[in-house]
Amino acid sequence: MxxxxxxxxxxxxEAFKNLRETAKNYGITLPNIDRGCVSGQGFDGYFIWNETEQTLKIDIKSKPWFLSYNMIDGMISDAVMNFANN
Structure with a gap:
């Protein structure tokens, strides 16, 4: 893969905190640091959040077979953008 x-x-x-909480609700661990491993529920990867530039990069190494990358991208975008727009 x-x-x-x-x-x-x-x-x-605040958007990153919301994303961490959303991930936690799905059983996925996104540590309370600016970079690290993301894991849980069949996911494995690495993330880097740059607070100054307000960017987030997630490198997904493995995922459940039934979720496409587009679906995952949509879920992450929703968690970040829904918070930013409220």
Whole structure:
């Protein structure tokens, strides 16, 4: 399986906190640090959040077979953008 790197802009501290909480609700661990491993429920990867530039990069190394990368991208985008727009 190939890796998929996803990038997001406009990820403020509050939006990143919301993303961590959303991931936690799905049983996925996104540590309370600016870079590290993301894991749980069949996911394995690495993330880097740059608070100054408000960017987030997630490199997904493995995922459940029934979720496409587009679905995962949509879920992450929703968690970040829904928070930013509220």
């Amino acid at each position: 190939s890796n998929e790197c996803m990038s997001y802009n406009g990820v403020t501290e």
